[in-house]
Amino acid sequence: MWDSIFLKHILKNRNFTEEEIEKYINQHYTQDIKIPYFYSFLNLVKKSNSILIVGDYDVDGVVSTSMLFFVLKQLFGNEKKINVFIPNRFRHGYGLNKNTVEFIINQYRGKIDTIITVDNGISSYNEIECLKKEGLKIIVIDHHKPDHHVPKADIIVHPHFFDIGYGYLCASGLVYKLSLFLLNWIKNNETLEKVFTFLAGMATIADVVPLLEDNRKIVKKMFGLLRSQYIPYPIFRMFSKAYGKETIPSNSFHFSYIIIPRLNAPGRIDDPLISFKLIYKTIKQSYTNEEEDIETELQEIENINIRRQQIQKKILDKIIKNIQEKEFYNNSIIIPDYIEEENGLELGVVGIVAGKISNHYKKPTFILVKRGDVLKGSIRNPIDGLDITDVISNYKELVIKFGGHKKAAGLEISVKNFDEFRKKIQNSVNLKYKQNVDLELSPYFFTKFIKNIDRIISIMEPFGENNEKPTIKIEDFNNKFFNVNNNYLLIDNNKVFINPVESLINIPENDSKIFLKFNKIDYKGKEKFIFLENLSVQKETNLSNVKIDRILFVEKIYSNSIHFVKISIKSENSLFLFLNSYNNYAIITNKEMYERIFVFKSEYSNNRIFSPHIFIEKNIINNEDLQELLEKLPEKIFITNKDVFKGIIIVYFDNYPLRFNFDPEINLRKGVIFIKLSLDFIEGKEINKDG
Numbered sequence: 177m178w179d180s181i182f183l184k185h186i187l188k189n190r191n192f193t194e195e196e197i198e199k200y201i202n203q204h205y206t207q208d209i210k211i212p213y214f215y216s217f218l219n220l221v222k223k224s225n226s227i228l229i230v231g232d233y234d235v236d237g238v239v240s241t242s243m244l245f246f247v248l249k250q251l252f253g254n255e256k257k258i259n260v261f262i263p264n265r266f267r268h269g270y271g272l273n274k275n276t277v278e279f280i281i282n283q284y285r286g287k288i289d290t291i292i293t294v295d296n297g298i299s300s301y302n303e304i305e306c307l308k309k310e311g312l313k314i315i316v317i318d319h320h321k322p323d324h325h326v327p328k329a330d331i332i333v334h335p336h337f338f339d340i341g342y343g344y345l346c347a348s349g350l351v352y353k354l355s356l357f358l359l360n361w362i363k364n365n366e367t368l369e370k371v372f373t374f375l376a377g378m379a380t381i382a383d384v385v386p387l388l389e390d391n392r393k394i395v396k397k398m399f400g401l402l403r404s405q406y407i408p409y410p411i412f413r414m415f416s417k418a419y420g421k422e423t424i425p426s427n428s429f430h431f432s433y434i435i436i437p438r439l440n441a442p443g444r445i446d447d448p449l450i451s452f453k454l455i456y457k458t459i460k461q462s463y464t465n466e467e468e469d470i471e472t473e474l475q476e477i478e479n480i481n482i483r484r485q486q487i488q489k490k491i492l493d494k495i496i497k498n499i500q501e502k503e504f505y506n507n508s509i510i511i512p513d514y515i516e517e518e519n520g521l522e523l524g525v526v527g528i529v530a531g532k533i534s535n536h537y538k539k540p541t542f543i544l545v546k547r548g549d550v551l552k553g554s555i556r557n558p559i560d561g562l563d564i565t566d567v568i569s570n571y572k573e574l575v576i577k578f579g580g581h582k583k584a585a586g587l588e589i590s591v592k593n594f595d596e597f598r599k600k601i602q603n604s605v606n607l608k609y610k611q612n613v614d615l616e617l618s619p620y621f622f623t624k625f626i627k628n629i630d631r632i633i634s635i636m637e638p639f640g641e642n643n644e645k646p647t648i649k650i651e652d653f654n655n656k657f658f659n660v661n662n663n664y665l666l667i668d669n670n671k672v673f674i675n676p677v678e679s680l681i682n683i684p685e686n687d688s689k690i691f692l693k694f695n696k697i698d699y700k701g702k703e704k705f706i707f708l709e710n711l712s713v714q715k716e717t718n719l720s721n722v723k724i725d726r727i728l729f730v731e732k733i734y735s736n737s738i739h740f741v742k743i744s745i746k747s748e749n750s751l752f753l754f755l756n757s758y759n760n761y762a763i764i765t766n767k768e769m770y771e772r773i774f775v776f777k778s779e780y781s782n783n784r785i786f787s788p789h790i791f792i793e794k795n796i797i798n799n800e801d802l803q804e805l806l807e808k809l810p811e812k813i814f815i816t817n818k819d820v821f822k823g824i825i826i827v828y829f830d831n832y833p834l835r836f837n838f839d840p841e842i843n844l845r846k847g848v849i850f851i852k853l854s855l856d857f858i859e860g861k862e863i864n865k866d867g
Contacts, residue, residue, distance in 0.1 A: 178624050179631040181775055186614040186636075186646050192789055200633060203351070203393075214357040217331055220313060221248070224290035228280065228792040230272060230297070230349070231452070233265050233443030235382035235436055237295035239375045240317070240347040242455040244294055246463075247355045250362050259288070260446045266520055270586065271296025272303040281310060289313060295331055296346035298334060299323040299579045317354070319346050319385075344386045344642075349394060360502070364463065371408055371462035374398050375455065377409075381428055382436040384584065395638045402426065410458040410470045414438060419476065428638050437528075441481040444524030445671030450476050488525040491515065495529060495543060505537050507602040509567075514544040514551050514594065523547075527554035527584070534558045540605075542587065544594070546547055550576065551594055555585045562605060569857035583641070614646040619766075621774060622650050738838070739847070744854040762805055763793045764828040798837040802848070830854045 180201065181826055186195045195579035225247065231241030241329065245260050252258070254413035261280065263269060270274045280291070290313040297304065297316035304314050304327040314329040326332070333354065336346045345353070355372050357367035377398025380391050387395060401407070407424050416422045418434050425431060442450040454473040461468040498512045499505055510533060515522055526543040534556040557564040563582040568575065574597045576588040589597055617625060625632075625648070632646075639645050761772065770793075794801065805826065829835050830852055 177775075179628040179635070182615065182625055182632055183635060189614050199389075200392075212678070214354055217315065217333065217354065218358065220315065220331055221252075221256075221290070224256060226288045226290060227259070227290045228284055228288045229258070229260045230276070230280070230291060230293045231260065231262040232271060232295040233262055233448035234295075235439045235443075235451070236379045238262065238439065238443065238448060238451045239379040239382075239455055239555040240294045240351040242452055242459060243355055243372055243375060244292065244317075244351050246456060246479060247358050247368070250368075250463075250680075251358055257288075259284075262443075262452055264447065265443060265524055272300035272307075274303065275497050277303045277306055280307070285310065290315065291549045294315065296320070296353065297327065297329070298322045298332070298494065299327075299577075301327045303327075304329055315348055317347060319350060323579065324844070344391045345391055346380055346383040346385045346391075348376045348383070349385075349391060352376035352394065353390075363811060367463055367465075368459070370401065370406065371459055374401055374406070374408060374411075375458070378431055378435065381431045381638070381640065382440070384641050385581075386639060387640035388642050392638070392643060395640070399638055408458045408462050410454055410461065410468075410474070411435065413470065414454075414474055414477070417478065428640060438477050438481045441484045442477060444528075445484050445487065445521045446480045450480070484525060486521075487521055488528055491522060492529050492532060495533065496804075499533070504602075505539070505778070507539075508605050509540045509602045510534070510537060511542040511544075511598045511602050514546050514553075514591075517545050517547050523552055527556070530554045538583065540564055544587070544589070546591060549591050551589050551591055553586075553587055555580070555587060557583045557585075567601065567605060570604065571597060574600075609719065613649045616649045619650060620770065622648065625679045738850065740852065742851045742852045757772070762792060762795070762824075762826045764794060764826065764834060765832045766793055769829060769832060795833055796835050796837055799839050802838065806848070825849050825851060827851045827853060 183201055184197055187200060192200065229241055229245055229248075231237045242258060243263060245258060248256075248258050262278050263271065267579070268279060289311075291307060292315040293300070294317045296318055298313075298318040298320050299322055301323065304316070307314060308328065314327070315331045315333070316327060316329045317333040319335050322334075333350055335343055335350065352372055352375075356369065359368055362368065373394065377395040380387070380395050385391055402424055405424065412424065415425050415430065415435055418438065419430075424434065439451045439454075442448050450473055451717075454470060454477065457468040457470055457473070460466075461470075494515070495512050499510060502512070504510050504512050515525075515526075522545045526545060530541045530543040533543070535558055538558055540555060540557040540559065540562070542553060542555050544551040555564050555568075565578065565580055565582065565585050568578050568585065568587065571580075574589065574593045576590060578585055578587045580586055615625070636643070636646070652719075792801075792805075806824065824847070826848065828850065836850075
């Protein structure tokens with residue numbers, strides 16, 4: 177029960193609708209195939225005699241091209257001639273550009289009648305117009321953000337066009353959906369579906385697209401295959417060689433930092449056909465169950481990856497030195513001086529370098545390389561809610577071309593425009609850092625959260641873009657509750673790692689807050705721990721004004737005195753509006769009532785979870801208890817009927833037996849308001865949601 181309650185709170189705080197929450201929690205694997213739309217693709221391909229697939233050199237491009245090539249070969253056999261062309265980053269550039277079109281026309285004129293672009297083409301308006309004049313049919317399968325004009329292709333398969341309904345899919349995801357449709361005409365399609373699911377999941381992680389909706393289903397299904405010990409043999413060999421022992425990848429980290437960089441390496445600094453051959457052999461071997469010679473490609477890829485790492489380190493060191501010396505990190509967008517091209521391979525790694533720098537400084541970063549009188553490069557953006565392509569488009573008159581996603585883009589600009597472009601754009605955005613909080617929990621409910629963490633994580637995984645690990649804000653964090661010792665927190669015998677623990681040992685016990693981000697790890701394959709990254713510890717010092725309707729209180733409220741107020745709550749909306757009016761208060765009740773309110777909140781309210789500063793389970797409140805509360809709860813300023821009250825709030829319920837045993841001479845340093853709430857509607861009466 178508690179796992180679903182916490183999940184609902186997390187997703188509500190991420191602005192999920194009730195329908196989206198239901199799908200997220202319960203519909204992990206259901207695949208939706210747009211059959212009428214894909215029939216148009218099939219009908220055009222059936223009329224073609226000779227097809228050229230134009231792919232891309234990254235993992236998404238190589239995987240999607242390999243899958244489409246294989247499925248079309250199986251579908252039509254020798255009936256149609258099908259070729260693949262993956263542009264070389266250095267000889268041709270990305271996708272359908274002027275160089276690529278000239279190459280295709282010279283190489284294939286009169287030999288093909290249809291071109292299918294995969295992971296490119298949506299921004300190639302002029303190039304496609306040129307190919308159409310050659311009498312070619314054009315199909316575009318792409319997911320990138322288009323320029324101002326959509327190309328006049330015969331068919332466009334794109335997640336954002338023509339109500340196709342696949343809002344987040346990368347190219348491999350689109351080809352995967354298309355292939356599931358085409359597999360209806362192929363024998364032994366269960367085997368192909370399995371390997372396609374695995375490869376599409378891997379490519380989805382590689383392209384850093386949002387892990388929501390269909391993307392999440394694909395990747396989750398891939399990890400389901402891994403848990404059943406299924407993995408295509410060539411990928412298993414690649415991972416085992418890199419990892420140092422024969423084992424199966426078990427999380428996104430293994431893909432993002434071990435497998436994917438290796439598959440990307442040939443496209444970055446060498447020939448992408450090396451990775452294409454390996455992926456194609458992976459599909460073929462899985463389908464035919466006949467062994468393929470893969471050792472040549474595996475060794476080539478490993479050697480290329482080592483060279484890639486060496487080139488990358490050299491450029492990264494140079495860029496970091498430049499940023500620090502000229503203090504480019506002070507700008508809202510980091511644009512260091514451009515790199516002079518030396519060996520022609522720099523462009524292959526600038527995307528990785530930009531990513532590392534942007535993650536370090538938490539700012540968008542441009543890394544550009546000079547080739548002739550033109551600068552080419554990559555942009556990476558770590559800021560949620562900021563579309564870097566929109567930022568660039570504000571200065572499009574200064575650039576030659578650009579394109580990409582919200583968080584990753586490519587750029588070409590003339591050297592003569594660089595200084596003006598940098599001057600205008602580097603402080604053009606106001607980056608406001610705000611820690612998004614998925615759950616605000618008291619220590620009591622945080623303990624329950626820890627007890628349910630395995631189930632919560634199993635549903636939320638895989639984590640990634642737009643499906644980040646949950647961030648928890650804990651009110652009243654103190655060492656007494658958490659028992660900080662020997663680099664871990666001990667909560668009801670659950671070991672919870674925090675890094676660095678030293679920063680938590682000396683935090684003040686009064687009014688402390690901590691933000692934690694979860695990251696599940698396996699320790700030496702024996703014992704599972706939950707790693708909690710300490711994002712920030714802060715002490716609240718500023719008093720905020722909270723306006724309270726005067727009818728809730730007596731006419732005059734004096735500081736340094738105790739007041740008792742009874743409030744009748746007639747609806748759940750009124751309850752949560754009332755409780756959410758304060759961010760610091762104590763609640764006195766039993767565990768049953770405390771939990772019932774939490775559950776009730778999850779089921780009926782769209783407001784953020786209420787989280788009292790302190791939960792107390794007592795029947796008698798005496799002088800010592802009150803003084804302890806006065807020490808723990810910060811003063812707040814309340815305005816009531818033009819009078820100002822400075823003090824603390826303590827809430828309890830009329831169905832909870834509570835007695836007060838105060839010394840009349842008690843010396844209060846703060847004012848206290850005890851609020852007695854009547855919550856009869858929770859006991860089964862009809863809920864009035866209008867308040």
